Amino acid sequence: MTQVDQAEVKPRLGRKRDHTRDPEILDAALDVLSESGYDGMTIDMVATRAKAGKATVYRRWSSKAELVLDAVACMKQGEIDLDDLPDTGTLRGDLVAMIRTPSIRDGERKLKVMAGIVSMIARSPELAAAAQEALVEPRARANRIFFRRAIDRGEIPADVDVEKLCIIGPALVSYNVLMLGRPVDRDLLVENIDKVILPAAGIRAEP
Structure with missing residues (x-):
């Protein structure tokens, strides 16, 4: 050739x-x-x-x-830095310290994306896994640390269901955004902490 x-x-x-x-x-x-x-x-x-x-x-x-x-x-990029979480000495302080304007906007967007892929998640286990890792797990990981700290301090009972406690806040926010069409603001998130999450963890609301 x-x-x-x-x-x-x-x-x-x-x-x-x-x-x-x-x-x-x-x-x-x-x-x-x-x-x-x-x-x-x-x-x-x-x-x-x-x-x-x-x-x-x-x-x-x-x-x-x-x-x-x-x-x-x-969407997993830029997730919460677990090495830089607030440590206020109380469960309420830690949860409230996580309420920031950028995180509120980001949370609302994630919820709308989640709603947008609901029809596809059931047909795609791969997408379901990606959604769980990117949309749910970043905040859940932070919350687990907060609740376990509270257990170690003796602030909440050792036998509380940490996984269920991690779900309560996002579930309330999801209902407000997706079902009621209400925007999420700081007042709503603090109210959820004081009236729902802390009592569910065994902490009585202050009179």
Whole structure:
């Protein structure tokens, strides 16, 4: 085979994929998902929101399911730093110290994303696992530390169900946002702590 023939059969490398726009596309996917739900979401809608070409999105994700899975998984980034949690000396103080304006906004967005993928979760164990890890576990891990500290201090009984206590707060917030359409603010979260979570943990409300 001549050098010319060898050159002709040499495989050509495809164009290297550009991943620099991935964060914008994934963020746009989360916005569309929270607004339209999985069934109402389309790749066109995501591309428009991200100001990207549809072909650009499809070169990176071959299906809507793949895009949603990556978008949900990326929400885990920037999760709570367990090495930098508040330690006020009381369970109430720790829980209240976690109420910050950015975390409230982030929490509401996560709830809307969760609502958007409900129809898909039952059909996709992989998506269900990603949602649990990205949307639920970050705050649950922090809460477990707070409740276990309280047990170690003797502030709450050692036999309390820590896992159930971790669920109460998010469940109340979910009901207000998704069922009642009410925004979550600091007053609501403090009220949940004082009137529901602490009594459930065995701490009587102050008169």
